[in-house]
Amino acid sequence: MADNKNIVILGGSYGGVSTAHYLLKHAVPQLPDGDSYQVVLVSASTQVICRPACPRALISDDMFPQDKLFVDIPPLFEQYPAGRFRFVHGSAVKLDHADRTVSVQLADGQKETTATIAFHALVVATGASTSSPLMGLNGDENSLRAAWSAFRQALPTAKSIVIAGGGPTGIETAGELGEYLNGHAGWLRCKLDNPKVAITVVTSGAQVLPVLRTSIASTAEDYLARVGVKVIKNTKVATVTPPEAGTTQATLTTKTSLTLSDGRTLEADIYIPAMGAKPNTGFIDGSLLAADGRVQTNASTLRVEAAGPRIYAIGDAATFARPSVHSIINAIPVLGANIKRDLLLAAGATAGEDRVFTEDVRETQLVPIGRSKGVGAVMGYRVPSLLVWGIKGRDYWLWTTGGLWSGKQWAKES
Ligand SMILES: Cc1cc2nc3c(=O)[nH]c(=O)nc-3n(C[C@H](O)[C@H](O)[C@H](O)COP(=O)(O)OP(=O)(O)OC[C@H]3O[C@@H](n4cnc5c(N)ncnc54)[C@H](O)[C@@H]3O)c2cc1C
Incomplete structure (x- = not known):
């Protein structure tokens, strides 16, 4: 394979798997001497998962069909010509x-060995890791499953759970755990009194779900109260003892003492840090990174201009847009077209203009709260609870991942 021109993609998730399919369908076959190119997908995990499903999936394997939740990557690419x-x-x-x-x-x-791969083009799609190992492929699929297993063992005896972070991950997790452990308040009651497990969300924000307008956030709080979740706002978690609680496999279910910025203290049988995420870019030179650790990417073309020709980034590791699956899906055709253009030009062929990506910044976020309720907005329009359930809450987007992983989503060059 020494003569191969490698198109190396780092990270096998929404950004990486989609880019690989798109290039194999619409770029490589149209290049002069197409057989000299190989798409090389490098990933820490051999499986891809429907990451948004984690807040529910972590409770039990019965929540989702496991063969749809975790999908092997190599067979997805057997459809393309050998090599x-x-x-x-x-x-x-x-x-x-x-x-x-x-x-x-x-x-x-x-054995662990290191290989050096030369590339003709490179796409960084290594995503971001959460503080809690429960929320995605921080490592490989086995470490995620091991984290869920440890969590599930501790769940039946937990009497108090504290979740730090009022973003969608914290709120969805609180809603799922609240409903699973406490059930619902009766029809005419707005709050579940004396829940079996005390579940508290602590957020530094003035409201939960800061991307959404205040009235929607306040409905979310009402739904949380109905499953026995209490929200503390305008307050930071100041200290955590032990400091690594909730962040490693070994400390996932360690009893934790927290002090809050207002001086209050909380004791938790389980502590889930659900705030922030760290881009997986530690292997990249600091000169290419923004202050928040993401790869400094041209948000219109998805090129990493400071890195040299034919180097790109997409997904949570890149500065191209806010971290979300829908931004990635919208950007894949633009990234694919610009990579194809650059490869054509590098091969001495002619190519058209760049395609340009524009992020849709309208209020868009759907947040299920338990298995029957939810809040959210799409493109600036508030979405009623039943529709949030229908689109996302039913199966947390699992209905969309089949086409994404198999590449059917990218059958047409768009
Ligand atoms: C709990 C939760 C719920 C979410 N819900 C939603 C939602 O409902 N809607 C929405 O739009 N977005 C949601 N998001 C955000 C969404 O999941 C991310 O935007 C999306 O997963 C980013 O995809 P990605 O391809 O950039 O990387 P990731 O999904 O982060 O995956 C990165 C991949 O790269 C691999 N990797 C990491 N480092 C390396 C390395 N050095 N070398 C090789 N491989 C590496 C990892 O193992 C992983 O396979 C949610 C996120 C979380 C955490």
Whole structure:
């Protein structure tokens, strides 16, 4: 494969898997000498998951069909001609953008080895890790399953749960746990008195769900109260003892003492830090990163201009848009077209103009609260609870991932 021109994609999730399909369908076959190109997808996990489902999936394997929730990556690409695609199970540990190589720590059974892969084009799609190991593929699929397993063992005896963070991850998790552990308040009651498990959300914001307007956020609080969740606003978690509580497999269900910025103290049988996420960009030179750790990306073209030619970034690791699946899906055709254009030009062929991505910044966020209620807005329009349930709350977008992972979503060049 020494003569291959590698199009290396780092990270096998929404950004990486979609980019790989798009290029294999619409770019590589149209390049002069297309057989000399290989799309190389490098990912720390051999499976891809429907990440938004984590707040419910963490409770029990019965919540979702596991074969739809966790999907093996390599078979998804068997549809392409032999040699066009290669999957590498491992983690990028060093990007040398000047020499145009990436070093990958291979997850090779017992032994761990490093491989250096030269690239003709590179896409960074390594996403972001959450503080809590319960919310995605911070490591591989086995470590996520192990985290859920430890959490589930502690759940039946937990009497108090504290969740830090009033964003969608914290609110969805609180709603799911509230309903699962406490049930609902009666029809005419607006609040569940004496819930079996005390569940508290602590947020520094003046409202939960800061992306949504205040009236929607306040409905979310009402729904949370109905499943026994209390919200403390305008308050930060000041100290956590032990400090690593909730952030590692070993401390996932450690009893935790918290002090809040207003001086209050809380004791938790389980503490879930659900605020912030850290971009997985530690392997990239600091000169290419924004202050928040994401790759500094041209938001219109998705090129990482400071890194050199044919280097791109998409998804939560990139500054192109707010972290969300819908931004990624909207940007894939633009990224695909611009990569194709750059590859054509590099091959001495002619190519059209750049395509330009524009983020849709209208109020858009759907937040299920338990298995029958939810709040949200789409493109600036408030969405009623029943519709939030129908679109997202029923199965947390699992209805969308089949087409994304198989590539059917990208059948047409759009
Ligand atoms: C709990 C939760 C709920 C969410 N709900 C929604 C929602 O309802 N709607 C919505 O639009 N968005 C939602 N999001 C955001 C959405 O999940 C992300 O925007 C999306 O997953 C980002 O995709 P990505 O491809 O950038 O990377 P990620 O999904 O973060 O995946 C990154 C991949 O790269 C791999 N990787 C990491 N480091 C390396 C490395 N060094 N080398 C190789 N591989 C690496 C990881 O193992 C992983 O497979 C949610 C996020 C969370 C955490």
